[in-house]
Every structure is written in C-alpha cells, then in structure tokens.
Amino acid sequence: MANLVAVKWLGESEETSANRREQASLSEGEITPLDPDSECRAKHGWANINKGRSLVDRLVEEDSLKPYAVDESIIMATCTQTQVALAPSVTLNTRDTAQRQLSETSSASESSDSFDEARQMSPFRKVAVIIQLSGVNFASSAVNGLVVVSLPTITADIKLDPSLAFWPTSVSNLANASTILLAGSLADSIGPRTVNLAGSIVTGAFILASGASKTGPQLVVMRALQGVGYAMHLASSVAIVTSTLPRGRPRNFAFSCLGLSQPLGFSFGLVIGGVLQDLLGWRAGWYIYGSLTLVLSAVATWALPKSLYGRTFWGTLRNCKERVDWVGALLASAFMALLSYLFAICGTVALSFGVTTAMELFSSLFFQEVQHLSALQTGLRIIPSLVVGVILNFTTGLFVDRVPALWLVTGSSVICSISPLLMAAIKVQSPYWTNAFIAQLLSPVSTDVLFTVGLIIISDNFPDDTQALAGAVFNTASQFGQALVLGIMQIVSTVVTKDNSGKSMPMAVMEGLRASFWTMFGLMMVCTLWGAVGLRKTGKVGLKRD
Template structure:
C-alpha cells in the first residue's frame, strides 16, 4: 500500500533560504534535541550522590543508567515508525510532555523504585522524541544545502549536549542537588510545548497502513536483549551468564525480525530500504562514530580521575574543549559537503578522528599530558562531528517523505545503540587489560589499550565509507 505524507512543502516550492518560520522551527527542534542529548550523560557524575541519598545498593545503582538506555535504544525504531503512521508532530509533542512529567517525578522521587520508573519513562520519551524530531527536521527542510545545514546544527548541538550533560551534572550536583539534574528538563519541555504547536507543521500519511505488530515486537525485544547483554558485559564481563543470555536472545530475535519482514505484507522496515547502500552502510558508519567518541569520553574520564587524580567536576570541565570541537565540526560539515561530497566528509572526518585518537596513546601519568589531551580531543571532536553529519545526510537522502520516519528511526537507533554499546565494550577492554588492578599506572595501561581499539574502529568506518559509498556525492 502506498502512502504519501503531507508536509507543508508538498503544496509550495521548497524555499532556498531560511525564512523566519523555518528559523523558528529549527530553533524549537534543536532545543528539544539538545535537551535529549544532555539527558544521556547528565546523571553520570550524580550517581554516587543519588545512591547515598535514596539508599541504592551498589549493584542497583547502575540501573539508573541501564533502565534509561534499554528503553531509549530498544524502542527507537518502533516509535519512529509509529510517527510515520499517526503523525510525527503528535508523537513529538506527546513524548516531550512525557519527558517533562517523568523528569519532575524523578526529581521528586523519594525511593529507588520511583526513580527507576521515572528513568524508564524518560527513556521511552527519548525513544519517541528523537526520531520524530529528526523526521520533522528532514521533512521541514528540502534535500540540499538547507537540510545539510539543519542536520549540521542538529549534530553539533546533539554531541555538544552529550558533553554539556557531564559538565552540567557535576555543577548542579555540587552547587544545588542531584534532583536538579531532573528538574532542569521541566521548564525546557514546557517552553518547547508552548511554541512548537504553532510553528511545526504536521507530517502524516494520507492513508494509514496497518502496523506490523510481529515485526515491531521482535525488533524491540531483540534490541532490548542486545542492549541488556552489552550493559551486563560492561559490568560483569563478556562471559557472565546474564550478558551471554541477553546477547544470544537479542541476536535470535533480530534474526526472527528479518524473517518476519521478508513475509509481511506491510513490513515495519521494508527490506528494499535496508538494501539501499546509503541506508545500510551509512547507519553502520554512524553507529561506529557514536560507539567511538562517546566511549572515548568514558576512557578519558577514567584517565583523568584515576591516573591524574582530577575531581569529577574538573574532569567534566576538561571535556568542554571536546564540546567546542563538535560544535565547530557541525558548523563546518555542511560547507564541506557542499564543496565536496558526503563520502569525502565521512572519510576525511574519520581520518582526522582516528589520528587524533591515536595521538592519545602518548598520554603519560603527569598533568603535562593535558597539553596533548586538549588539542587532540578538540580535533577529534571536529572529525567525529564531520562523520556524524555525513552519516545523517547519507542515511536520510534519496528517500520520499513518507519513509523519512523510518530513515530517521534507523538513524536514531544507530545513535542510541552506539552510545549504549561504546562504554560497556571499552569498559570490558579496560577490565581485561588491568586484570582487576586499580592503580594509576594500571588504569593508564588499560585505557591505552582501549584507545588503540577505539582508533581501529574509527578506521574501520573510514574503510567502509571509502569502499561502499564511493562515487555517491552529496546533494
């Protein structure tokens, strides 16, 4: 069954420049995406304070992050497709309302159980709002320079939000209370909800197809299994029964999903879309980009605190330079794509990120190493954001508006899973390399080994772009 979406551009010639309304639309969507990115990292520094205040056990504390990550990654594709069916604007506004309510509940939580429920609700809201917001962005801006500029700004603020979350979480926890790491979402969500209905045009199918429920259940449960297995592997090791059970169950369910999609009359993910090289390879390259840079933040946090003796707040502030690099990369990427191609950006950005990451292999055990760490993370941030914007443009180009929810759902899923996978993978590498020893020298050795793996994964992304996307120039 063929569907057509009805964005405002369907009845008007696409604008060549940003109009006042488009600027306001862009601002609203970027604020929302920045808030969602901040949520991924804002509680990391606050976890010990939350545990002391609410009485979390040491083993239960990790569920504050895991409960959020499971839902944010596992339900992204499902909600992305739901937005295609009932309207992306409706899903976007509803999810932001849920995020505001869940954040208020989390900030007021008197017990660990209520806090975990609030984190689950925040994860579900993020899983719905991220692909819906990205789909509204791509359908509001036509393919070409305007969309590339919008995706560049979105990528810059998204990555900067992840870094800002670590800094903001430390400041709020030290100055006020960990509860403000939740409360800060409430006024932002309210502001977006007040402005968005008047400036964002709805995008919905003219004919509503049936939901592929077996496909939705299998892919959602499969992703939940994989993400759960990865988080358990990061905590207990790759051979732990819970890690193995989660990974095996997830892989089996994802295999079942592809079998279901081959036979479904109206599949959740049409396999012809997955066969497009831009979608398949673009998403794999994007996943590697998120795995590497977000996990590098974790590795450098270990280095700064365990080897150099920095406080959590000082370590968080050190990543401000990385945040500046990502903003610079996001602003630069659309201009480079316009002058060259998306493949050139993917390859060039990946090489810059790989070289900058490899330079961190020279880190030592004295504070003099900050002279290397700061410029390397800045340049690495520029390179990583070039790759992320190139991935977003590649993975959403050449598809009709009716499939933009699917395309952005896949892209958002790659983002969420990459962010979730990176830290457990690198944590397991550090644990194996240090053999359980937590001295500064041992941690430095473990971090160095993990950084080498990180740089190799970046180079893998470069190789994939060069081999499988060559000749595919940007719009």
C-alpha cells in the first residue's frame, strides 16, 4: 500500500496551505480513498503519477502548468498506487526549482518504466544486447593484444621514440579514465543508449584510424581518442545491463560475459596479431577489429533498449544542465590526468588490473627481447593466462553469490601475486614449462574475479537511475590502474636497464624486467591487504532480490 500525499503549492505559506486544505475538506478524517483502477479523478484533481508524468512534463514545457512541490510531512490516506494532487491552474515564478523537484519526483517512475520495457523485450533481443556490449569490449581488448604482441615492430616501423614506447599501450587507458566519469553522468542524464551508440562508433572509427597512422604522434593521438570512445561505451554498458536484466543470477552472468569478453578479445588479439604481423603486417588486425566494432554499432541501433525518459530535445538539455555536475566532472578528469602525468602519464587505483596488464606486456617483452621469440610464438605462450581468464569469467558469475566477497578478493589476490614472483626468479634460458607457464596460469586470477565482484558491489550501491555513473566509477579505477602501473613499470625498467648498461643488451633488459616483476609482486601484496581491510565486513554479493 502506497501513501497518498497532499501537495503544497510553491510560494504558499504553511498557514495558507492549511487553510486551503481545510476549505477543500482534505483533512485526515474526511479523505476518501480513491479507486485504484481509475487513471484520473478529475473532480478531485488527482492524477496517477506513473501515467500522468509525461503529460505533466509536456504541460510544463508549454508553460500551461507550473510544477508543484510535494509536502511529504502530510500523510492523508493509503491506496494501492502512489498518487499526487495537481491543481487545475497555478501561477508560480519559481520555475527552475520546481522543475528540479519534478525531475526528482519522477526518477523512480522512470526506473519502473525501464524495467517494464525490459520485461517486454524478447529473450533473443536480450541476448543480442549482451552480445553487442561484450562484442565492443572484445574488439577493444583485441586491439590491446595487438599492441602488446606487435609493440617492438610498431616502434621500429613508425620510429616511435624509446621514451614513448609504452604510450600506445597506456594512453588509451589514461584517456578512458580521464573521461569516463563525465560519460557516466551524461548516460544517466540523456540515456545510456545514445551514449553507447556514440561511444561504439567513435571507438571503431579511431581503431581504424590507428591502423592507418604513419607516425608515432598520430598513433598516440588516435589511441587516446579511441579511449574516449571506449569510456562512453563502458560507462553506459552497466546501466544497460541493469535496466535489461533483474538482480540475481541473470545479471551476474551478464556481468561475467562483459568480463569474459576482455581476456577473450585480448587472446584473439595476441594470436591473430602474431599471425597477421608475419603474413600481412601489423596494421591488418586493426582494420579487422575496427570494422567489427562498427558492425556491432549498427546492431546496437536495433538491439539496445530505447530511451524512456520521454523528454523533448530542450528538456534533455535542461536535464543535462541540472543533473550533470560539469565543473566537478571536469575537475575530477583534470585531476586524474595531472596525477597520471606525475607518474609518466599514468593513472591511479585498481592495482590488480594494473598488475595483470603489466604482466601481459612485460611477459611479451621477455619472450621477444630476451629469449628472441617471434610474435606468434610469444602470443601462444601468453594464451594460457587468457584461457584461465575465460574460465574464471564464466564460473565467477555462477558462484559469486555463494562465497563471501572478502574470501574471493583476498584469495584471488594472493594466488595472482605468485605470478610476478615466478617471473622475477626466472632464468633467461629456463624452459617455458617451468616458471613462465605457471606464471601465465596464475596471472589473471585476481582481475577476472574482481571484475564480476566489483561490478556487482558498485551497481548494488548506486540508485537505479545512476547505474551508468556506477559503471564509470568502476571502470575509472580499472583503467587508471592499468595506466598507473604501466607507467611505474616503465620507470623501474628504464632506470634499472640503464644502471646495467655495461652488460649485454639482453641481460641489461632482463635486469630491468626482473626489477619490474618484483615491483608487481609488491603491488599485489598491497592489493591483498587493501582488499582484506576494505571488505572485512562485506558478506555475499549478487543475491537475488524480490
């Protein structure tokens, strides 16, 4: 039973409001419950908030009706639906304040409409939504795999300065993390569908542009713009999933698919990149994955649920002005970018994601620069970590609601920390099946568990109408973590390599890599402690709610 609440017209004093209600016989003892089956009782001036909201919005737009404010302190009666009183005609001068109150009053109704739309979607279309969202993740991660396996070749081909050698890898994460909070706020204001479509198209276009780059600066700029587009996609993906699927195992599995697409795409990028680099050159893979992203953007125009905000163009602009903290978002983005610059153009947070990405890149450098293996051979040696990642993303969504988050996070972090420890102790001529193989198996454990657990925790703690911002918060941490750790590893590796310049080049490079692996091990220890302290009171997550 919902509460029937009286209204107090804006600009009206408490005394005048009380007199008006008394004159209208609206005192607590005289109120007559309304028929719950009727949409509107004109003689009483009542309108159903769920079905009358769009009419009210239109009248407000046309200046035919000034909005109202709800006096929540007056509970008059109960009925089966929440209803709000509207005056036949009211003249007010506080339009902006009223519009904000009207927006806040209708936000819960918009969320309800979203779930009604989700229930009406066919199972096939829901599957198509998950495929589209995961597909863009897949293509973007595949490009990251191309960068890792082809970095030595790319550096030589476009004559990239050695001091910028890691920029093609890290600048995308930096641009992503610097803009994703703003993208999340926009998605919550204008609708996640619009933001996701724009992000997918921008991502695909600049993947193609990166493949056509002729110089190092061109590649770095194209990768940065690709990161901006991918930020729009990531921020809106969480909101689309939460509005399409109910809480519980279906949503958990959808989040797992989003996580699964990343290591799966990275593995394809490594393998396909290694093959194409030997046959057609390093650019071919970029053209393939850029085209795939644009095709998925076309699929999104049909599959993604349409915006249910019901606003006109000017109403949407006003909503963006009122709901988006532009100054705060821009300051946060600038702060993150400046903080990253102090650490060799990198970001902060999410140690687990950063260490996993660094392990992939530095393992590739070890195989190619120290053991002198080809790009294809290197890709095949990194594949075991991605196979484990795929398995974990499938299974984590199935048991995440049965094991406390504390044990999942700390246990996976401890297991993952063994990976850089093994690589730090490896010998140059050691067989692959000893340290390196085991290190690759353990490397993704923490990240792939954290992806599902983290998304569930964050989405559950944000209101339904700010789910895009929830996704932005999570992905900001992961993207900046990757950028920050890569920057730290570059500094460590470069300094130690220069200190050992008297040795042969492979041995000097090995000393730099070894120091980086030890640093990764230390960061994973910090990550384990961080998780143990921060999640000590957290129980099971991802439970179904009625």
